[in-house]
Amino acid sequence: MASPKFKPIGSNSSGVTPEPDQKFDVFYKDLKETEKRDAVLTPKQQIDRLLRPGASYANLNPYEVLQVDPRTPFEDVKKKFRR
Template structure:
């Protein structure tokens, strides 16, 4: 129990959070607002607000003047995630993407087990381990958020191109 608390609290340092929110690939990692705020999708609006306050203080550029540029990027990611989750329609979209990721992994696991059974093998898969399952859902969810963002950018570029041609 103490180790878990220490591990959780060690993440709550300005440097760790700025590193996490500006790491390579962060433009995709940061598409999931729950991931940015390190919140469970079932979190209440009050819990989300509390977490936003906590993180925004940690990564605020004024509090991290030795690393102001990265702190600014981290702060913007936290702010964007919070604003997105305040909008109930946007929050529902994010929850739908997370649910789709989970359902995809569940379906894949079911198919793997079916194939193993068909092959006369024991239907045990690595995703039976809750941590492995959770990681698979995390990866699939990240892929879905990334695909949606790519489609959004393509749509935006197409609209800009059409406007330009008029």
């Protein structure tokens, strides 16, 4: 008697699952593009960016608010915060 073939959880019908790293890379690329776009904003524009409707979720992440990479050394984050 042949045993039934089970697909791993999360697999699609083609048997090819997107790798989590690919999804993260797409997200991270989009984040970096947004950072570049926002890097030229004036202080007034930065405040408007943080207070715009729908921005409250992004403001929960301190790295997003400061526009720094989560792997940034703490001293560099401190400098960015004090600016």
